[in-house]
Amino acid sequence: MAHIVVLGAGLGGVPMALEARKHAGKTDTVTVISDSATFHFTPSNPWVAVDWRQPDQIKVELEPMLSRKKINFIHAAATGLRPHENAIDLANGETVTYDYLAICTGPELAFDEIEGLGPHGGFTQSICHVDHAAASKQVWDKFVADPGPIVVGAVQGASCFGPAYESAMIMETDLRRRKIRDKVPMTFVTSEPYIGHLGLDGVGDTKGMLESELRNRHIKWITSARVTKVEDGLMHVEQVAEDGTVAKTHELPFKYSMMLPPFRGIPALRGIEGLVNPRGFVIVDKSQRNPTFPNIYGIGVCIAIPPVGNYAVPVGVPKTGFMIESMVVAAARNMRAVMKGEAPRHEATWNAVCLADFGDGGVAFVAMPQIPPRNVNWAAEGKWVHMAKEAFESYFIGKIRSGTGEPFYEKAAFDMLGIHKVKPQTPAE
Secondary structure, three states: OOEEEEEOOOOOHHHHHHHHHHHOOOOOEEEEEEOOOEEEOHHHHHHHHOOOOOHHHHEEEHHHHHHHOOOEEEEOOEEEEEOOOOEEEEOOOOEEEOOEEEEOOOOEEOHHHOEOOOOOOOOOEOOOOHHHHHHHHHHHHHHHHOOOOEEEEEOOOOOOOHHHHHHHHHHHHHHHHOOOHHHOOEEEEEOOOOOOOOOOOOOOOHHHHHHHHHHHOOEEEEOOEEEEEEEOOEEEEEEEOOOOOEEEEEEEEOOEEEEEOOEEOOOOOOOOOOOEOOOOOEOOOOOOEOOOOOOEEEOHHHEOOOOOOOOOOOOOOOOOHHHHHHHHHHHHHHHHHHHOOOOOOOOEOOOEEEEEEOOOOEEEEEEEOOOOOOOEEEEEEOOHHHHHHHHHHHHHHHHHHHOOOOOHHHHHHHHHHOOOOEOOOOOOO
16 A cells, blocks of 8 residues: 655646556555645736636636545645655645645746846836736736736746747737837747747747737747836836847836746745755656656656757756656656566656647647657647647646546557557567
8 A cells, every 4th residue: 555645636646647647556546745635727927917718717726626536635835845754734724744745836936036126126027927917917908998008928937838928929919909009019039049939949939929919919038138117107128249248238118017027836845855956846757757756756847957059048948748648657656666666667758739829820830759869840820729729738637627637649649649658668668
């Protein structure tokens, strides 16, 4: 009898719990620990910020769904992890012990690393959490009644750039629909070395596609940007040359700003030697296991992945949805193998299938694997992407509500396309 604990209940945590339950034995127990009582579909947050979705439309209550699947749920934040003792301390005073732990917490949003950044005591908005997006919507309502300049993008240390592009394009689309686009100068500010880098050195022609999209929408851009300070209505930005020197400084006025913050590991994990890197991200091997504590697995945005390229301004690597699902499948299978006394032999493909919605169109890309060099490196654009993103939202939230991890027909469809979550094994394996 083993106790499997999943820490976190987002895009990685909920599928991990469902997959772990599927692979676990009848006498094994699965417990989810989360500081939120609800799952929310993070990719829809840019729509929430402009009132195209209501928060409740993208939320799922966790306890009823998990209970139906015979998974325990504890609604509490983790305050500390003691890996040598296989124990997690919680904010409610409880201590939970485990035999196997899957860390799926996502990141901590490090607004405090840049003066004036963020919605909590700062001057910029965020769409990284549904509550931030809902608060942004209130600010957006006031903004459209009295419009002015917009600054949008991702600061140094961010590791997910797609939502920044989505936010810029969706806001621009919303402004056109309101017939006030002509009153709003827009500037896209990003730590990427070039437009469309995405933390991945581009996928297909994302550089050309996204530059063209920004030009067509009359959105100026600043790349290799380091945000030094944000004041009320004014952003201070340094544009950094390849040698690390400051090539140009900008003072950008704004009436509305959404900037993705730096990411780091959550406080409960930071500083644990052998478990995390200096930023607090979980170190994993090709089996998704931590080398120092092999009964701990890491999935999703919380894991450490080296940056793609060595740039003067820090550019993190995104962990996209399909990539995270591939980690989930590999981790759950390896966990079961170890419980049976076998060696872990399943390796996630880290393939990426992404839909970036621009309000009235979008860009889709397939990167196999997500980290270059790749076997498949494809990107396309069109109005169909917006419709596909809406359909995927409905499908994925439906899966979570029903407590379904990976339906057989979903796996079959991706297999036919040659897009797999786990690498094929050799006959010896």
